Amino acid sequence: MSFPPAPVDSIDWSSISSTQVNDDCGHVECHYSVLTETWSEPVFVQEPYLKVHGLSSALNYGQQVYEGLRGIRIADNKIILFRPEKHAERLIHSASYVSMPAPPIELFLKAVNMAVAKNAIYVPPADAPAQLYIRPLLFGSGGQLMLIPSSQYTFCVFVQPGTTSHDLNPIPTLIMEDFDRAAPEGTGSAKLGGNYAPAMKSMAIARAKGFPLTLHLDSKTRTVVEEFSSCAFLGVKKDGEQYTITATESKNTLKSITSDSCLEIAKTLGWKVEQRSVPYTELPEFSEILAVGTAASILPVRSITRESTSDCFSYVTDSGEPGPAFITLSKILREVQQGKTSDFPEWRKEVTEIP
Known part of the structure; x- marks a missing residue:
């Protein structure tokens, strides 16, 4: 039999859920x-x-x-x-x-x-x-x-x-204000299980209010954007035909491989790329917000809500559709991952047969 074998035909690949667990996998x-x-x-x-x-x-x-x-x-x-x-x-x-x-x-x-x-x-x-x-x-x-x-x-x-952990429709997000994701000198930049389990309670509360994803500000001042509960933050600004894409930079956030990939793709498109601290007051200035991660890929954010200040910032078109930056980046990233382009060949490592 040639390697790799074909996908098993007992799974409906068009509707498989991310919550299903296949105990046949070794x-x-x-x-x-x-x-x-x-x-x-x-x-x-x-x-x-x-x-x-x-x-x-x-x-x-x-x-x-x-x-x-x-x-x-x-x-x-x-x-x-x-x-x-x-x-x-x-x-x-x-x-x-x-x-x-x-x-x-x-x-x-x-x-x-x-x-x-x-x-x-x-x-x-x-x-x-x-x-x-x-x-x-x-x-x-x-x-x-x-x-x-x-x-x-x-x-x-x-x-x-x-499948990915969310569908690709723009999602509303809620800023968590009664839970600190990471201490200022803590373990926020490490992928520890202990960083995620405490967030489950606040995420469940947010989902009950209609917010599938939560956003965290810095724990010390609550004035700087850090990251989403399970994804990195990317902000997009459009000035005419020129795009600027900004990734949050903090010692308390996980270094996202998907975010880095998006920034590298953006450079090839001639976009301006930034990695810096993003103050909360800058949120209304972005035309698009993207949540990016391995499980989620690239998600368009519909809105960011902060209940204590009654703020609600919107990031979709008048018709409620995702913005052009999301469409462009997600298409190119998918093409790179699926080998449909010669760009970034070093990002793809072929799986070889085990004797």
């Missing part, structure tokens, strides 16, 4: 021993379950980080990974915040390649509105009671097919 495991200071070779396990000590530092003290990237089947049936090296670098950055050894970049890439190759039948067809979401996970797995770094670590790679 995962990859690597293990690290503090005693030997070495990582084991990746091993594929034909199930999505782990055997973990109940006293592991991950379960008891939150010594855990994760990543998220995409596996994409392109028109010639090849499967590619989108900018996996950047995700490996971010995992290393995150691990440093919680005293963990991170797998070297080459081991990260090898494990991700294995996880996708062994689950290749779950990579959606090239023309499907779906993706294979890849979840690298690193955690302290040694059993202990002391509040000290673990003696053992496990690096895993899981995969799940699904």
Whole structure:
């Protein structure tokens, strides 16, 4: 059989949900021993379950980080990974915040390649509105009671097919004012599970009010825009035919690979690109706001609401449609990811067969 195999035909790829979990997908495991200071070779396990000590530092003290990237089947049936090296670098950055050894970049890439190759039948067809979401996970797995770094670590790679986390209609967002996403000198720039679980309560409250996404200001002054609950922030201004696209810059925000990709694409279009602090008072000046991330891709923001000040800023056309910057960037990013253009070939890494 040639590699990669065709997608499994038991899944309706046109309607698969991001909330569905496919227990047929296997995962990859690597293990690290503090005693030997070495990582084991990746091993594929034909199930999505782990055997973990109940006293592991991950379960008891939150010594855990994760990543998220995409596996994409392109028109010639090849499967590619989108900018996996950047995700490996971010995992290393995150691990440093919680005293963990991170797998070297080459081991990260090898494990991700294995996880996708062994689950290749779950990579959606090239023309499907779906993706294979890849979840690298690193955690302290040694059993202990002391509040000290673990003696053992496990690096895993899981995969799940699904759609983007939101549809592509412009979405209303709510500024959270009674919850601090990240402390001024805290862990906001690291992808820790502990940064996300506390936000679930405020996100549920926002959804009940009709806001699928929340936006966070800086925790110290509440005067500077930082990021959305699960995506990075991009602001767009249009002056005649000239576009300026601005990404928030803060030591308390996650470095977004999707945001970086959008900025690089914008440069090729001749747009002005900025990475800087964005004051809250500047929000009305943007013609478009985009929420960008691996799971969400690029989402057009309909509005930003702040209840304490009764502010509501709108970012859609008179007909309620997304703006031209969203249409342009999302089209080009999709073409780059699907290999339909020769631009940014270094962003695509082909998945190879595992003997």
